[in-house]
């Protein structure tokens with residue numbers, strides 16, 4: 001299992017996705033995956049927030065691999081410097097900060113970045129891959145025909161296909177969708193929001209996707 005550099009994909013380097021092996025976190029910008037006590041993915045946090053959770057003894061257990069070693073003050077009794085080791089995945093107690101994330105009817109906010117990632121930067125009409133700046137949000141059933149701005153009515157489309165389709169349904173425009181649009185679950189949404197997702201974080205998140213999730217296949221093709 002490989003990790004994935006989603007920011008790189010956003011910049012239009014989708015065909016050259018950087019493989020991010022576990023333990024390859026360079027610098028402190030690598031984000032940590034926080035889960036609840038049951039292991040449900042919650043959010044991405046930076047090393048400072050992770051350190052705070054460790055200090056407040058809110059970290060119940062860790063998964064993944066060690067990412068950072070933060071050096072603290074010298075212990076007056078032992079004369080030794082305290083070292084805090086922060087893992088790539090931390091399970092925490094206490095409030096989640098994301099009410100509703102475990103509800104089955106949770107609907108993540110819709111924006112172009114996560115939409116394009118959901119569709120693996122592929123135009124859902126011509127099936128070609130494009131960088132973000134050449135993609136657009138197509139409303140399958142257009143606004144003018146009562147279509148809504150919701151996950152199940154939007155797909156990633158290249159400019160050319162979007163123009164060609166215009167204010168028509170795919171049937172009216174005689175254009176075919178290559179995949180059915182879906183609303184990401186919370187775990188899928190956390191993945192889609194990621195920046196550099198490390199291999200172990202990726203594996204962890206994938207295990208929380210529905211078995212039927214189209215993302216399993218898309219991620220494999222993405223990395224393949």
Ligand SMILES: [Zn+2]
Nearest residue numbers: 123126158161
């Ligand atoms: Zn297209």
